[in-house]
Amino acid sequence: MDGQNEKAKFKSILIIEDEKAIQEVLKDAIELEGYNVSTADNGQEGLNILPRMPTPCLILLDLMMPVMNGWQFAEAISKDMVLATIPIVIVTAYGDRAGLIPSKGVLKKPVDLDTLLNVVKKWCNGGSCPTG
Amino acid sequence: MVEAVRQAKKDSSSFGQPIVGIINAYNRFSRIAAIISTLIGTYVFLSWAFDIREITTIAHDWPSMKVNSSIAFIFAGLSLLLLLPNDVRSKRNLTGTLFGLICALIGLMTLAEEISGRDFGIDQLILQDTLPTLYGRPGRMSPVTALCILLLGIALSQMNTKKQLIKRIRGVLAIIVAVTSFFIILLFTYGEPVLPLGLTKYTQMAFHTAGLLFLLSLGVLFSRHEDIEIIGHLALRTPGALLLRRTLPTIILTFLLIGWLRSYGQHAGLFGIAFGYSLSMVSFTGIVISLIFIIAKKLDNSEKEKLVLVEKLVQEEIHRKYMSNIGTLVEHSLDAVVGMTSKGDIMDWNKTAELIFGREKSEAIGHNLANLIIPSKYREAHNSGLDQFLNTGVGPILNKRVELSALRRDRREFPIELSVIPIKEKQDFVFYAFIRDISDRKNFEERQKALIEEEHNARLAAELSMNMRDDFLSIAAHELRTPITPIVIQLQLLEKELRKDTEITSMKHMLLKWTERSRKEIDRLLRITEYLLEVSRISGGRLLLNLEEVNLSKIVQLQIENQRQTSFRTGSELHTRIEPNVVGHWDAPRLESIVGTLLENAIKYGEGSPIDIELETKEGSAILLVQDHGIGISKHNQQKIFEKFGRASSVKNYGGFGLGLYISSEVVKAHGGFISVKSSPMEGSTFQVVLPLGLQK
Numbered sequence: 001m002d003g004q005n006e007k008a009k010f011k012s013i014l015i016i017e018d019e020k021a022i023q024e025v026l027k028d029a030i031e032l033e034g035y036n037v038s039t040a041d042n043g044q045e046g047l048n049i050l051p052r053m054p055t056p057c058l059i060l061l062d063l064m065m066p067v068m069n070g071w072q073f074a075e076a077i078s079k080d081m082v083l084a085t086i087p088i089v090i091v092t093a094y095g096d097r098a099g100l101i102p103s104k105g106v107l108k109k110p111v112d113l114d115t116l117l118n119v120v121k122k123w124c125n126g127g128s129c130p131t132g
Numbered sequence: 133m134v135e136a137v138r139q140a141k142k143d144s145s146s147f148g149q150p151i152v153g154i155i156n157a158y159n160r161f162s163r164i165a166a167i168i169s170t171l172i173g174t175y176v177f178l179s180w181a182f183d184i185r186e187i188t189t190i191a192h193d194w195p196s197m198k199v200n201s202s203i204a205f206i207f208a209g210l211s212l213l214l215l216l217p218n219d220v221r222s223k224r225n226l227t228g229t230l231f232g233l234i235c236a237l238i239g240l241m242t243l244a245e246e247i248s249g250r251d252f253g254i255d256q257l258i259l260q261d262t263l264p265t266l267y268g269r270p271g272r273m274s275p276v277t278a279l280c281i282l283l284l285g286i287a288l289s290q291m292n293t294k295k296q297l298i299k300r301i302r303g304v305l306a307i308i309v310a311v312t313s314f315f316i317i318l319l320f321t322y323g324e325p326v327l328p329l330g331l332t333k334y335t336q337m338a339f340h341t342a343g344l345l346f347l348l349s350l351g352v353l354f355s356r357h358e359d360i361e362i363i364g365h366l367a368l369r370t371p372g373a374l375l376l377r378r379t380l381p382t383i384i385l386t387f388l389l390i391g392w393l394r395s396y397g398q399h400a401g402l403f404g405i406a407f408g409y410s411l412s413m414v415s416f417t418g419i420v421i422s423l424i425f426i427i428a429k430k431l432d433n434s435e436k437e438k439l440v441l442v443e444k445l446v447q448e449e450i451h452r453k454y455m456s457n458i459g460t461l462v463e464h465s466l467d468a469v470v471g472m473t474s475k476g477d478i479m480d481w482n483k484t485a486e487l488i489f490g491r492e493k494s495e496a497i498g499h500n501l502a503n504l505i506i507p508s509k510y511r512e513a514h515n516s517g518l519d520q521f522l523n524t525g526v527g528p529i530l531n532k533r534v535e536l537s538a539l540r541r542d543r544r545e546f547p548i549e550l551s552v553i554p555i556k557e558k559q560d561f562v563f564y565a566f567i568r569d570i571s572d573r574k575n576f577e578e579r580q581k582a583l584i585e586e587e588h589n590a591r592l593a594a595e596l597s598m599n600m601r602d603d604f605l606s607i608a609a610h611e612l613r614t615p616i617t618p619i620v621i622q623l624q625l626l627e628k629e630l631r632k633d634t635e636i637t638s639m640k641h642m643l644l645k646w647t648e649r650s651r652k653e654i655d656r657l658l659r660i661t662e663y664l665l666e667v668s669r670i671s672g673g674r675l676l677l678n679l680e681e682v683n684l685s686k687i688v689q690l691q692i693e694n695q696r697q698t699s700f701r702t703g704s705e706l707h708t709r710i711e712p713n714v715v716g717h718w719d720a721p722r723l724e725s726i727v728g729t730l731l732e733n734a735i736k737y738g739e740g741s742p743i744d745i746e747l748e749t750k751e752g753s754a755i756l757l758v759q760d761h762g763i764g765i766s767k768h769n770q771q772k773i774f775e776k777f778g779r780a781s782s783v784k785n786y787g788g789f790g791l792g793l794y795i796s797s798e799v800v801k802a803h804g805g806f807i808s809v810k811s812s813p814m815e816g817s818t819f820q821v822v823l824p825l826g827l828q829k
């Protein structure tokens with residue numbers, strides 16, 4: 001493991017994505033960089049998982065999901081003083097519809113691996129992470 | 133106008149007919165003359181019988197009426213009285229004629245005595261008259277009196293003749309008697325009856341004898357007014373007869389008066405004979421001239437009236453003809469023309485009305501219009517509208533076009549177009565309606581309306597299906613990206629892993645080649661989904677440009693580099709003339725796509741021919757030219773290639789959606805520019821893109 005990966009140890013990232021294949025490949029790619037990755041299949045699951053995991057340094061959020069979609073999830077956590085500070089990066093095929101969410105960026109599907117890793121590095125290795 | 137004609141007709145039909153009142157007056161005169169004659173005759177006869185001389189002479193030194201004369205007058209008067217009614221079959225005729233003959237016989241006998249010089253004893257036959265006369269024998273009437281009585285008796289005996297000649301003679305005889313007796317009366321009037329000089333001794337006649345002769349002769353003439361033209365003419369209803377009636381008595385009375393005045397003046401010693409004549413002549417002349425002038429003036433006036441009447445008649449004839457022509461026109465009008473009285477009854481009904489309402493004229497005239505042709509739902513409105521107009525002069529449907537419906541004979545309703553015109557006629561109104569059957573037009577309009585609606589619905593359906601297609605395109609494009617995402621990342625992970633070790637085995641090399649090839653195919657797939665998305669954005673009006681400062685020269689060069697390998701494969705040489713740093717405000721990814729599309733097309737359809745790429749700025753715009761020398765595009769297809777799914781070549785020879793140029797064109801338009809093509813088949817195509825440099829939406 002190189003130095004970067006060492007730094008990434010213990011840092012958590014939450015991926016909220018209903019599409020299993022995307023969820024897993026994102027998890028794989030990010031875990032290979034040494035982060036702890038938790039996944040949720042929709043916004044509701046994301047809300048459930050958040051209290052039971054270390055506060056993530058980044059949430060990768062899909063928009064179109066069953067049960068609770070990305071917009072509703074963002075709305076829900078914006079009401080929690082602590083959770084509202086977690087940076088959200090939206091991962092969506094509908095890039096032109098993400099505007100309403102106060103996010104730190106948008107990754108358009110299909111996501112390029114290098115772009116994804118750069119975004120993760122930017123928000124989780126810059127010292128702004130609560131656990132960092 | 134019509135009054136003039138009526139009067140003229142009346143005048144012309146009665147023109148030349150005797151006026152009944154005048155004929156009655158004639159008969160009344162004759163009857164009175166007969167009665168007077170009988171009464172005076174009887175009176176004088178009785179005077180002789182009782183020897184009352186004053187009655188027989190009237191004036192002291194005047195001749196007396198003889199006994200025989202008085203008897204003749206009794207018979208003549210009775211004869212005229214009996215024969216007065218011109219009735220051939222009457223039994224009184226015989227007696228009347230007999231009395232007339234007795235009268236004639238008295239005259240004849242006396243004349244015979246006079247001519248033969250013998251005395252038949254008739255003079256003293258009835259009564260003794262021994263008084264000496266100025267001439268002749270005592271008791272004998274003068275020859276003139278005898279002749280007059282003879283002629284009068286003959287005329288009376290022929291009162292019932294049917295022969296024209298006898299009638300004429302009868303009239304002439306009566307005239308002779310009338311003139312003779314008038315002459316004697318004038319003699320008395322002028323005061324010279326008694327001078328037994330020359331002829332006058334033969335013309336001795338009692339004044340009343342002369343008067344009765346005059347009365348009886350006129351009685352004959354008036355009772356048979358057809359005998360003498362002037363008498364008949366006097367009774368006619370003509371302007372001439374009227375003049376005659378007015379002037380004749382005037383002339384006669386004037387002559388008498390002037391003659392008497394002259395004679396009176398002379399006798400009184402006021403003036404001599406020559407003075408008297410001159411005075412009377414001057415008076416006569418003046419009066420005659422005045423009368424002639426009156427006659428002339430009357431004639432002129434009557435001529436003038438006639439001319440005015442003729443003019444009126446001509447005008448009326450012209451008007452009548454005009455009205456008759458109008459009537460013919462109305463009768464054959466293409467519209468139904470229906471006339472209605474103010475009571476609501478039909479008074480006119482032309483041929484077209486017969487046709488469209490299916491009713492003969494005879495079935496319509498006089499019937500209530502509302503009941504006959506107005507549907508019950510409009511009847512109340514019709515009646516109240518009519519009342520309103522008659523009361524206020526304002527009608528709701530008058531003088532304009534109205535669309536309603538009417539009833540045919542079979543009580544079926546049909547649509548009509550109608551205009552009603554009120555016409556004032558004296559104190560009343562009549563109404564004329566022009567009516568057009570618009571069933572055909574209505575049907576046509578309804579069909580057209582249905583067609584328009586159908587077309588509208590079809591368009592809505594098409595728009596809906598187009599929207600659905602655009603929505604579908606959008607969803608499909610997004611959904612395609614979802615499975616691509618893990619593939620792309622996994623390929624990248626794989627590639628990254630393969631490149632980790634610096635040691636390259638041949639197997640590793642192969643794996644790298646495969647992943648790269650897969651990446652390229654995935655890129656192509658992504659580009660296709662991007663096309664579909666762009667199309668759905670353009671169709672939905674959601675094409676939003678992300679404008680920023682862009683160096684178009686760099687974009688073009690980059691795209692050329694990207695395509696160089698492909699062009700090398702097809703054999704096309706790329707000749708470039710790029711002005712460096714062509715900078716404007718544009719949407720960079722979209723410009724990349726446009727340049728890429730044009731280059732791809734040029735290589736694809738250039739078929740190995742050289743390709744020229746030029747970029748320059750000109751008049752505030754960037755101008756990009758991409759020219760190939762390949763298969764070219766026909767004129768017909770040149771517009772089509774910029775349309776959605778439009779393509780000039782068959783999909784069997786060249787793949788692709790036919791969306792690249794459509795999207796490019798729309799994106800250039802969104803930048804405020806335009807894209808055009810110049811091309812000829814088999815000579816190649818030149819695409820020109822003009823993009824304004826400025827901050828354009």
